[in-house]
Amino acid sequence: EVQLVESGGGLVQPGRSLRLSCAASGFTFDDYAMHWVRQAPGKGLEWVSGISWNSGSIGYADSVKGRFTISRDNAKNSLYLQMNSLRAEDTALYYCAKESVAGGFDYWGQGTLVTVSS
């Protein structure tokens, strides 16, 4: 059974940093690209960042470019998101999502909540 479990969310002040983690199991992690998708309270889905299976291709949404860094450790079956210079508008539930071989995201975690507030 595929499982994606996010952790690392919490309350943080504007301008500070936070690191999210996603522990994957139930599939061959290093065969698949992985992504972070966020959802602000009461709002829609927003793609944040994605990383290829070997970290050779990485992309970011314009809203986080230069502040967030995605990475992965295939030996630990883990995905990460380093978030720096956090802003109030980064407040959201952050989902880890597995990319399907056919494109799209076929498995999602339950999310970890990040709240940026003073």
Place this chain on the structure above:
Amino acid sequence: SYELTQPPSVSVSPGQTARITCSGDALPKQYAYWYQQKPGQAPVLVIYKDSERPSGIPERFSGSSSGTTVTLTISGVQAEDEADYYCQSADSSGTPAVFGGGTQLTVL
């Protein structure tokens, strides 16, 4: 930046057919994907590559594409189908994933 446009809401009676559209300039060249999200839950992929249905998704869910518009069709809508639905695709400049604003499906 690239946008996918969905109607904010669609309402249907049980047993009727619900159609949710998604429009975007790159859709003729990029596949579309559809997700169902119920309150307090993570999204679930219900259609991939415009019209393919993942295993475990009921046959009443189908997808189609025509020009710059893709459509999610739910035939014989059931109360359990009440949810938010999001389309997703890539744009032509390399952004791998863009989501539509979402459509709230209400089953009357």
